[in-house]
Amino acid sequence: xxxxxxxxxxxxxxxxxxxxxxxxxxxxxxxxxxxxxxxxxxxxxxxxxxxxxxxxxxxxxxxxxxxxxxxxxxxxxxxxxxxxxxxxxxxxxxxxxx
Amino acid sequence: xxxxxxxxxxxxxxxxxxxxxxxxxxxxxxxxxxxxxxxxxxxxxxxxxxxxxxxxxxxxxxxxxxxxxxxxxxxxxxxxxxxxxxxxxxxxxxxxxxxxxxxxxxxxxxxxxxxxxxxxxxxxxxxxxxxxxxxxxxxxxxxxxxxxxxxxxxxxxxxxxxxxxxxxxxxxxxxxxxxxxxxxxxxxxxxxxxxxxxxxxxxxxxxxxxxxxxxxxxxxxxxxxxxxxxxxxxxxxxxxxxxxxxxxxxxxxxxxxxxxxxxxxxxxxxxxxxxxxxxxxxxxxxxxxxxxxxxxxxxxxxxxxxxxxxxxxxxxxxxxxxxxxxxxxxxxxxxxxxxxxxxxxxxxxxxxxxxxxxxxxxxxxxxxxxxxxxxxxxxxxxxxxxxxxxxxxxxxxxxxxxxxxxxxxxxxxxxxxxxxxxxxxxxxxxxxxxxxxxxxxxxxxxxxxxxxxxxxxxxxxx
Numbered sequence: 001x002x003x004x005x006x007x008x009x010x011x012x013x014x015x016x017x018x019x020x021x022x023x024x025x026x027x028x029x030x031x032x033x034x035x036x037x038x039x040x041x042x043x044x045x046x047x048x049x050x051x052x053x054x055x056x057x058x059x060x061x062x063x064x065x066x067x068x069x070x071x072x073x074x075x076x077x078x079x080x081x082x083x084x085x086x087x088x089x090x091x092x093x094x095x096x097x098x
Numbered sequence: 099x100x101x102x103x104x105x106x107x108x109x110x111x112x113x114x115x116x117x118x119x120x121x122x123x124x125x126x127x128x129x130x131x132x133x134x135x136x137x138x139x140x141x142x143x144x145x146x147x148x149x150x151x152x153x154x155x156x157x158x159x160x161x162x163x164x165x166x167x168x169x170x171x172x173x174x175x176x177x178x179x180x181x182x183x184x185x186x187x188x189x190x191x192x193x194x195x196x197x198x199x200x201x202x203x204x205x206x207x208x209x210x211x212x213x214x215x216x217x218x219x220x221x222x223x224x225x226x227x228x229x230x231x232x233x234x235x236x237x238x239x240x241x242x243x244x245x246x247x248x249x250x251x252x253x254x255x256x257x258x259x260x261x262x263x264x265x266x267x268x269x270x271x272x273x274x275x276x277x278x279x280x281x282x283x284x285x286x287x288x289x290x291x292x293x294x295x296x297x298x299x300x301x302x303x304x305x306x307x308x309x310x311x312x313x314x315x316x317x318x319x320x321x322x323x324x325x326x327x328x329x330x331x332x333x334x335x336x337x338x339x340x341x342x343x344x345x346x347x348x349x350x351x352x353x354x355x356x357x358x359x360x361x362x363x364x365x366x367x368x369x370x371x372x373x374x375x376x377x378x379x380x381x382x383x384x385x386x387x388x389x390x391x392x393x394x395x396x397x398x399x400x401x402x403x404x405x406x407x408x409x410x411x412x413x414x415x416x417x418x419x420x421x422x423x424x425x426x427x428x429x430x431x432x433x434x435x436x437x438x439x440x441x442x443x444x445x446x447x448x449x450x451x452x453x454x455x456x457x458x459x460x461x462x463x464x465x466x467x468x469x470x471x472x473x474x475x476x477x478x479x480x481x482x483x484x485x486x487x488x489x490x491x492x493x494x495x496x497x498x499x500x501x502x503x504x505x506x507x508x509x510x511x512x513x514x515x516x517x518x519x520x521x522x523x524x525x526x527x528x529x530x531x532x533x534x535x536x537x538x539x540x541x542x543x544x545x546x547x548x549x550x551x552x553x554x555x556x557x558x559x560x
Contacts, residue, residue, distance in 0.1 A: 007219075010331070010339070017340050021347035024115060027122040030441055030466050033352060033448025036121050038189045039131055040348040041319055043114050044196045046138065046341035047326040048166075049145050050203050050333050055162050057210065060155035065206055070161045072202035075195040077169025078176075082192045084135040085177035090185070091128040093455040 042083020048076025106144025113137025200231025236299030320349020384535030411484015422457030
């Protein structure tokens with residue numbers, strides 16, 4: 001309860017995000033479901049921000065954590081770049097020909 | 099200084115939303131992808147700005163920059179090499195990396211937290227992020243292996259029972275821990291949850307059949323999004339929370355859509371069950387009328403309006419390019435060719451559309467099932483390639499059929515149907531198809547790709 005009280009603003013934010021997200025995504029036509037999914041997948045790579053913030057705080061002498069953190073950032077970056085590039089490649093094929 | 103970073107995250111959040119919004123039309127989708135990607139770059143740059151104000155050890159900075167560079171290059175390479183038929187595998191693989199990142203994040207934070215007495219709320223969120231991330235990571239890797247044909251379905255009772263047991267443990271252990279019953283350090287707790295969740299991820303995907311993969315991929319995608327949102331809470335980072343929730347919403351929405359298109363509940367899909375009813379004798383009663391390649395070609399040239407219903411069999415046979423050629427040849431003769439696509443055709447939501455777009459078929463000709471079912475009778479000829487259950491009229495008129503109630507493409511209402519098939523085998527549901535015995539239906543036996551090639555060759559000659 002204390003946690004919710006301290007973060008009431010965030011709770012509102014989350015609820016609005018859920019509704020806006022569903023509203024926006026429900027309008028995507030079936031043709032674009034695969035690009036939508038890989039695009040959304042790339043967006044979930046935003047988790048990398050967390051990994052970066054955390055890596056800044058790790059003591060530079062703790063090599064184990066540094067290594068794990070490095071892997072986490074690597075995976076996040078792979079998720080982001082792979083996701084956006086592959087979505088772009090797919091969408092390029094949906095061009096109308098004149 | 100902090101406010102600058104907050105504004106950066108605000109811009110990022112809005113661009114994620116704008117990017118997804120632009121996905122609603124094929125014309126704008128490309129711009130949408132670029133907007134979302136720029137939002138991501140902004141978010142990363144501002145994160146660096148936020149921390150640059152403090153002194154940062156050089157080693158950490160080097161590790162971060164190296165990891166980002168390597169990850170970006172590897173992602174780009176994988177994205178540019180993949181075949182369009184292998185798209186579901188790649189998306190699962192990328193999903194696994196996101197989940198893995200979330201899990202590692204939880205583990206490392208558990209180390210850092212152990213010393214100080216932090217809020218229980220933060221600990222709960224950390225564990226939730228870790229659990230969801232780990233499930234998404236191994237689940238996606240297994241989904242990837244299944245899609246690539248490297249792992250078979252295993253439906254032994256042992257797998258199902260142990261996966262349920264694990265799930266119960268994953269739910270019960272943290273509750274007892276936070277109730278103060280378990281005398282463990284948070285670090286030990288985090289590691290054991292990671293191991294349990296990783297194994298659960300494997301066991302939960304193991305019994306699920308190949309045709310249910312669209313559901314599983316969407317679900318795992320959504321779980322990764324939720325993991326991201328949990329991690330966002332831990333850091334109070336709004337870009338992460340919003341991004342995670344949008345992805346979670348997209349995943350859940352697609353999951354339910356896929357379930358509806360197969361007329362199965364999510365729980366049944368997850369249990370790996372399929373309603374099996376013994377329907378016998380149907381096949382023998384059917385009056386099967388085979389048709390030859392040259393007859394098929396003739397019929398195609400006599401038609402005014404042709405529809406092609408592609409199924410996963412087309413993707414397996416890699417026949418999408420031949421479909422494109424066929425369409426061009428017929429259009430040159432003034433014949434209109436549409437593609438009618440069932441929502442679950444392919445191995446992930448919308449997969450068939452991507453394959454046909456790859457074969458240079460204009461998206462205007464890609465029709466959704468519901469848009470054309472009403473005026474099916476206007477089609478002179480419907481060519482069914484590698485689809486079976488989704489065109490079975492039993493779904494409409496046989497209440498005792500396992501697929502009864504599933505939305506289908508009503509090809510039997512068109513003037514003439516030709517089904518390309520390897521043999522008389524049944525579809526995924528294991529039911530015989532009433533369509534084959536109907537008066538207006540002919541069967542063209544043979545490999546889909548070879549048959550298409552022969553038809554294209556003959557059309558070129560005429």
